[in-house]
Amino acid sequence: YRRLFLLLSENQYFRLNTYLMGSMDSRKELTQQTLHAEPIIAPILTETLENELLDLSEFKLLEQADFEVYCAPTPKMPQMMREIGRVREESFRDVGEGSGLSCDVDLFDPNYHQLFVWHKTNRELVGAYRLGLVDELIEQGGIHALYSTSLFKYDEAFIKTLGCSIELGRSVVAKQYQRNMHSLLLLWKGIASFVQRNPKYTHLFGPVSISNDYSPVARQLIASVMSVHYYDNDKAKLVSPTTPLERNDQEFWRPDMLSSLSQLPLLSKVLSRLERGIGIPVLLKQYLSMNGKLVCFNVDPAFNYTLDGLIVVDLTSVPEKKLGKYMGYDNAVKYQLAHKKM
Structure with a gap:
């Protein structure tokens, strides 16, 4: 039976490839909406950022070669927050996303923590993540504080x-x-270090973006494959989109055809052919490698109509070797063992 299933999956894979290749002529259908984007702010002065960092030593999570990783409440770092907002907008616009504002800092940022990497020698921001401590946010402002x-x-x-x-x-x-x-x-080592210091947290969740760099048919394909192979159907019953992803006329595949794409390398290969070298979104692949499960998809009009998938990662069920890559193997074993005893 397994051999028959593999043969059927292989045939479906080739059929799907054939159909998708036939759709490539129309892949340039416009998805990105025209934004009247504001000019992005100038970089914050390096000296200003370094002076602020001097007051953030208690929030330093780790140091590796020239890199320092911090996680601090936003009010503690107003200048770094502006620099993060500048880098967000600059980077997001490059992939067909972005808020269109001069600095991507929203109304939620002040109540969140900002995790960021700083390069000591180059004296610049490397990257950042926003962390919302759900128990604290809900206590302060209710569910809509998220x-x-x-x-x-x-x-x-x-x-x-x-x-x-x-x-x-x-x-x-x-x-x-x-x-x-x-x-x-x-960044992920920073997240793991924060969790290790605050071990009561067991789950990570949030939107993962599929940008407008992908054609409409590719975005539909990603959402369809995720819904078949990487979905938590029980949790999905509790979530719905504010702006649903509209079905595209190019969505010609059936659920049984998607069975051939249960393996991420195959999906990435199909996307790479369809999108001229662009495979699975890096961050989506990262979450899935940690046994992440999607629960819903939504289109974000306020973020240049980016497609977002709401994804959930249960850190207590991530393979020890994988979690150990970020937390350190011994720390990962200790963390998961502590939660199994609860």
Whole structure:
């Protein structure tokens, strides 16, 4: 039976490839909306940022060669927040996203923590992540204090399924550090270090973007494959989009055809052919490698119509070797063992 299934999957894979290649002529259909974008602010003076860093020593999570990783409440770092906002907008516009504002800092930022990497020798920001401590945010402002409620409809019933959780978002790496995975690795080491210091947190969740660099058919394909192979159907019943992804006329595949794309390398290969070298979004691949599960998709009109998937990662079920890559193997074993005893 397994051999028959593999044969059927292989045939479906080739059929799907054939159909997708036939759609390439229309892949340039416009998805990006015209934005009347404001000019991006100038970089914050290096001396100003370094002076602020002197007051953030208690928030330093780790140091590796020339890189320092911090995670601090936003009010503690107003100048670095502006620099993060500048780098966000610059980087997001490059991939067909962006707020269109001169500095991407929103109404949620002041109540969140900002995790960021600083290069000591180059004296510049490398990348950043936004962390929302869900228990604290809800206590302060209720469920709508969470950024993701602006994209997805859910209530406390969904949050309760996550235990003690952290909302992640606004992941960004500065242009000059995007050539390799080291910067993203450092950000994830920072997240793991924060969790290790605050071990009550067991789940990460938040929107992961599929940018307008992808054609409409590719975005539909990614959403369809995720819905078949990487979905938490129970949690999905508790979440709905504020702006649903509209079905495209080019969505010609059937669910059974998608069975051939259960392996991420195959999906990435198909996307790479369809998108002229662009495979699975890096951050989506990162979450999936940690057993992340999607629960909903939404289109964000306020962020240049980016497609967002709401994804959930249960850190207590991530393979020890994988979690150990970021937290350190012994720390990962200790963390997961402590939660198994609860």
